[in-house]
Amino acid sequence: EVQLVESGGGLVQPGGSLRLSCAASGFTFSSYAMNWVRQAPGKGLEWVSYISSSSSTIYYADSVRGRFTISRDNVKNSLYLQMNSLRAEDTAVYYCARDYRSIDYWGQGTLVTVAS
Amino acid sequence: QAGLTQPPSVSKGLRQTATLTCTGNSNNVGNQGAAWLQQHQGHPPKLLSYRNNNRPSGISERFSASRSGNTASLTITGLQPEDEADYYCSAWDSSLSAHVFGTGTKVTVL
Numbered sequence: 001e002v003q004l005v006e007s008g009g010g011l012v013q014p015g016g017s018l019r020l021s022c023a024a025s026g027f028t029f030s031s032y033a034m035n036w037v038r039q040a041p042g043k044g045l046e047w048v049s050y051i052s053s054s055s056s057t058i059y060y061a062d063s064v065r066g067r068f069t070i071s072r073d074n075v076k077n078s079l080y081l082q083m084n085s086l087r088a089e090d091t092a093v094y095y096c097a098r099d100y101r102s103i104d105y106w107g108q109g110t111l112v113t114v115a116s
Numbered sequence: 117q118a119g120l121t122q123p124p125s126v127s128k129g130l131r132q133t134a135t136l137t138c139t140g141n142s143n144n145v146g147n148q149g150a151a152w153l154q155q156h157q158g159h160p161p162k163l164l165s166y167r168n169n170n171r172p173s174g175i176s177e178r179f180s181a182s183r184s185g186n187t188a189s190l191t192i193t194g195l196q197p198e199d200e201a202d203y204y205c206s207a208w209d210s211s212l213s214a215h216v217f218g219t220g221t222k223v224t225v226l
Contacts, residue, residue: 035215044119045153045161045204047215059213095160102151102166103206103215109160 002026002105004096009110016086022079022096022107030074033099036081038092049081050099086114120145120205120218127224132195138188138205138218145207150188152181153204161204164190195225
Protein backbone atom coordinates (compact mmCIF):
# COMPACT_ATOMS: atom_id res chain seq x y z
CA GLU A 1 0.00 0.00 0.00
CA VAL A 2 1.36 3.40 -1.00
CA GLN A 3 1.84 5.65 2.00
CA LEU A 4 3.04 9.25 2.10
CA VAL A 5 3.40 10.86 5.53
CA GLU A 6 4.22 14.55 5.80
CA SER A 7 5.70 16.22 8.86
CA GLY A 8 7.33 19.49 9.85
CA GLY A 9 4.41 21.88 9.63
CA GLY A 10 3.57 24.41 12.29
CA LEU A 11 3.30 28.08 13.18
CA VAL A 12 6.07 30.36 11.91
CA GLN A 13 6.47 34.13 11.80
CA PRO A 14 6.59 36.03 8.52
CA GLY A 15 10.10 35.93 7.13
CA GLY A 16 10.84 32.68 8.93
CA SER A 17 11.81 29.24 7.64
CA LEU A 18 10.43 25.76 7.87
CA ARG A 19 11.46 22.37 6.47
CA LEU A 20 8.80 19.87 5.51
CA SER A 21 9.50 16.16 5.18
CA CYS A 22 7.57 13.35 3.52
CA ALA A 23 8.26 9.70 4.32
CA ALA A 24 7.30 7.34 1.50
CA SER A 25 6.60 3.62 1.70
CA GLY A 26 4.80 0.89 -0.19
CA PHE A 27 6.45 1.59 -3.55
CA THR A 28 9.91 1.99 -5.08
CA PHE A 29 10.44 5.64 -4.17
CA SER A 30 13.53 6.06 -6.32
CA SER A 31 11.53 5.24 -9.48
CA TYR A 32 8.97 8.02 -9.17
CA ALA A 33 8.93 11.77 -9.54
CA MET A 34 7.34 13.63 -6.65
CA ASN A 35 5.52 16.90 -6.04
CA TRP A 36 4.50 19.29 -3.31
CA VAL A 37 1.00 20.71 -3.64
CA ARG A 38 -0.64 23.12 -1.21
CA GLN A 39 -4.16 24.18 -0.34
CA ALA A 40 -4.90 27.39 1.51
CA PRO A 41 -7.82 27.25 3.98
CA GLY A 42 -11.09 27.09 2.06
CA LYS A 43 -9.30 27.41 -1.29
CA GLY A 44 -8.36 25.19 -4.21
CA LEU A 45 -5.25 23.17 -4.96
CA GLU A 46 -2.01 24.92 -5.95
CA TRP A 47 0.99 23.05 -7.31
CA VAL A 48 4.24 24.11 -5.61
CA SER A 49 7.15 22.06 -6.93
CA TYR A 50 8.23 18.94 -8.86
CA ILE A 51 11.34 16.80 -8.62
CA SER A 52 12.23 13.94 -10.95
CA SER A 53 13.17 10.50 -9.66
CA SER A 54 16.90 11.21 -9.87
CA SER A 55 16.63 14.88 -8.81
CA SER A 56 17.96 15.90 -12.23
CA THR A 57 14.86 17.93 -13.09
CA ILE A 58 13.23 20.39 -10.71
CA TYR A 59 10.44 22.88 -11.31
CA TYR A 60 8.81 25.51 -9.10
CA ALA A 61 5.66 27.58 -9.20
CA ASP A 62 6.33 31.27 -9.79
CA SER A 63 4.88 32.06 -6.36
CA VAL A 64 7.65 30.15 -4.52
CA ARG A 65 10.62 30.21 -6.88
CA GLY A 66 13.70 31.59 -5.13
CA ARG A 67 12.23 30.99 -1.66
CA PHE A 68 11.46 27.24 -1.60
CA THR A 69 13.81 24.34 -2.36
CA ILE A 70 12.67 20.80 -3.11
CA SER A 71 14.98 17.85 -2.56
CA ARG A 72 14.85 14.10 -1.99
CA ASP A 73 16.88 11.28 -0.47
CA ASN A 74 16.28 8.02 -2.33
CA VAL A 75 18.16 6.05 0.32
CA LYS A 76 15.90 7.34 3.08
CA ASN A 77 12.78 7.25 0.85
CA SER A 78 12.10 10.84 1.77
CA LEU A 79 11.03 14.07 0.08
CA TYR A 80 11.74 17.52 1.49
CA LEU A 81 10.65 21.12 1.05
CA GLN A 82 12.82 23.85 2.52
CA MET A 83 10.71 27.00 2.83
CA ASN A 84 12.43 30.34 3.47
CA SER A 85 11.19 33.94 3.60
CA LEU A 86 7.71 32.71 4.44
CA ARG A 87 4.74 34.99 3.86
CA ALA A 88 1.19 35.04 5.17
CA GLU A 89 -0.01 33.84 1.78
CA ASP A 90 2.04 30.65 2.17
CA THR A 91 -0.37 29.52 4.89
CA ALA A 92 -1.81 26.23 3.67
CA VAL A 93 -1.95 22.48 4.06
CA TYR A 94 1.06 21.10 2.18
CA TYR A 95 0.66 17.74 0.50
CA CYS A 96 3.37 15.40 -0.69
CA ALA A 97 2.17 13.67 -3.87
CA ARG A 98 3.51 10.99 -6.18
CA ASP A 99 3.78 11.63 -9.90
CA TYR A 100 2.93 8.83 -12.32
CA ARG A 101 1.16 9.88 -15.53
CA SER A 102 -0.53 12.41 -13.26
CA ILE A 103 -0.41 13.19 -9.56
CA ASP A 104 -1.77 9.88 -8.30
CA TYR A 105 -1.18 9.33 -4.57
CA TRP A 106 -1.41 12.04 -1.91
CA GLY A 107 -0.35 12.22 1.70
CA GLN A 108 -2.63 13.47 4.46
CA GLY A 109 -0.92 16.86 4.47
CA THR A 110 0.77 19.06 7.05
CA LEU A 111 -0.49 22.52 8.02
CA VAL A 112 1.82 25.51 7.75
CA THR A 113 0.61 28.72 9.33
CA VAL A 114 2.53 31.94 8.76
CA ALA A 115 1.47 34.57 11.27
CA SER A 116 2.87 36.87 13.90
CA GLN B 117 0.65 30.15 -13.40
CA ALA B 118 -2.74 30.14 -15.15
CA GLY B 119 -5.19 27.51 -13.98
CA LEU B 120 -7.88 25.42 -15.60
CA THR B 121 -11.47 26.66 -15.60
CA GLN B 122 -14.25 24.70 -13.92
CA PRO B 123 -17.81 25.72 -12.99
CA PRO B 124 -18.00 26.49 -9.26
CA SER B 125 -20.93 24.19 -8.51
CA VAL B 126 -23.20 21.49 -9.90
CA SER B 127 -26.37 20.22 -8.19
CA LYS B 128 -28.22 17.09 -9.23
CA GLY B 129 -30.71 14.69 -7.72
CA LEU B 130 -30.01 11.28 -6.25
CA ARG B 131 -29.31 8.66 -8.97
CA GLN B 132 -29.11 11.36 -11.64
CA THR B 133 -26.11 12.08 -13.86
CA ALA B 134 -23.74 15.01 -13.39
CA THR B 135 -21.26 16.21 -15.99
CA LEU B 136 -18.36 18.43 -14.91
CA THR B 137 -16.19 20.36 -17.35
CA CYS B 138 -12.60 21.59 -17.28
CA THR B 139 -11.27 24.01 -19.88
CA GLY B 140 -7.59 24.58 -20.55
CA ASN B 141 -5.50 25.09 -23.66
CA SER B 142 -3.35 23.22 -26.14
CA ASN B 143 -0.39 23.20 -23.75
CA ASN B 144 -2.19 21.32 -20.99
CA VAL B 145 -5.60 19.65 -21.40
CA GLY B 146 -5.30 19.62 -25.18
CA ASN B 147 -1.84 18.04 -24.97
CA GLN B 148 -1.75 15.06 -22.61
CA GLY B 149 -5.28 15.26 -21.31
CA ALA B 150 -6.54 15.80 -17.80
CA ALA B 151 -6.78 13.93 -14.55
CA TRP B 152 -9.73 14.18 -12.19
CA LEU B 153 -9.55 14.30 -8.40
CA GLN B 154 -12.23 14.01 -5.73
CA GLN B 155 -11.80 15.70 -2.37
CA HIS B 156 -14.09 15.29 0.59
CA GLN B 157 -14.01 17.96 3.28
CA GLY B 158 -11.00 17.53 5.55
CA HIS B 159 -9.41 14.82 3.42
CA PRO B 160 -6.66 14.77 0.78
CA PRO B 161 -7.59 14.53 -2.90
CA LYS B 162 -8.16 11.11 -4.44
CA LEU B 163 -7.40 10.30 -8.07
CA LEU B 164 -10.47 9.26 -10.08
CA SER B 165 -9.02 9.12 -13.58
CA TYR B 166 -5.89 10.13 -15.47
CA ARG B 167 -5.09 10.98 -19.08
CA ASN B 168 -8.74 11.37 -19.91
CA ASN B 169 -10.34 8.03 -19.06
CA ASN B 170 -7.96 5.71 -17.28
CA ARG B 171 -9.36 4.72 -13.91
CA PRO B 172 -7.08 3.56 -11.08
CA SER B 173 -8.04 0.24 -9.54
CA GLY B 174 -10.87 0.53 -7.05
CA ILE B 175 -12.53 3.53 -8.70
CA SER B 176 -16.18 2.98 -9.55
CA GLU B 177 -17.24 2.70 -13.18
CA ARG B 178 -19.79 5.39 -12.37
CA PHE B 179 -16.97 7.85 -12.93
CA SER B 180 -15.98 8.29 -16.57
CA ALA B 181 -13.86 10.95 -18.20
CA SER B 182 -13.41 12.22 -21.73
CA ARG B 183 -11.83 15.05 -23.67
CA SER B 184 -12.75 17.14 -26.67
CA GLY B 185 -10.06 19.52 -27.78
CA ASN B 186 -9.01 21.67 -24.84
CA THR B 187 -11.97 20.71 -22.65
CA ALA B 188 -12.07 17.66 -20.41
CA SER B 189 -15.24 16.26 -18.85
CA LEU B 190 -16.06 14.00 -15.92
CA THR B 191 -19.42 12.25 -15.90
CA ILE B 192 -20.79 10.79 -12.68
CA THR B 193 -23.72 8.45 -13.25
CA GLY B 194 -26.17 7.23 -10.61
CA LEU B 195 -25.26 9.97 -8.15
CA GLN B 196 -24.95 8.81 -4.54
CA PRO B 197 -24.79 10.84 -1.31
CA GLU B 198 -21.10 9.96 -0.95
CA ASP B 199 -20.40 11.67 -4.27
CA GLU B 200 -20.91 15.05 -2.59
CA ALA B 201 -17.42 16.52 -2.70
CA ASP B 202 -15.17 18.97 -4.47
CA TYR B 203 -13.83 17.84 -7.84
CA TYR B 204 -10.64 19.14 -9.41
CA CYS B 205 -9.09 18.57 -12.78
CA SER B 206 -5.35 18.73 -13.29
CA ALA B 207 -2.91 18.59 -16.17
CA TRP B 208 0.76 19.01 -16.92
CA ASP B 209 1.40 22.25 -18.80
CA SER B 210 4.27 21.72 -21.22
CA SER B 211 4.71 25.45 -21.80
CA LEU B 212 4.89 26.36 -18.12
CA SER B 213 6.67 23.14 -17.02
CA ALA B 214 4.16 22.98 -14.20
CA HIS B 215 1.16 21.05 -13.01
CA VAL B 216 -1.95 23.18 -13.26
CA PHE B 217 -5.19 22.59 -11.39
CA GLY B 218 -8.76 23.51 -12.08
CA THR B 219 -10.61 25.99 -9.89
CA GLY B 220 -12.75 23.15 -8.52
CA THR B 221 -16.43 22.19 -8.76
CA LYS B 222 -18.55 21.50 -5.70
CA VAL B 223 -21.03 18.71 -6.40
CA THR B 224 -24.22 18.67 -4.35
CA VAL B 225 -26.54 15.66 -4.41
CA LEU B 226 -30.10 16.78 -3.77
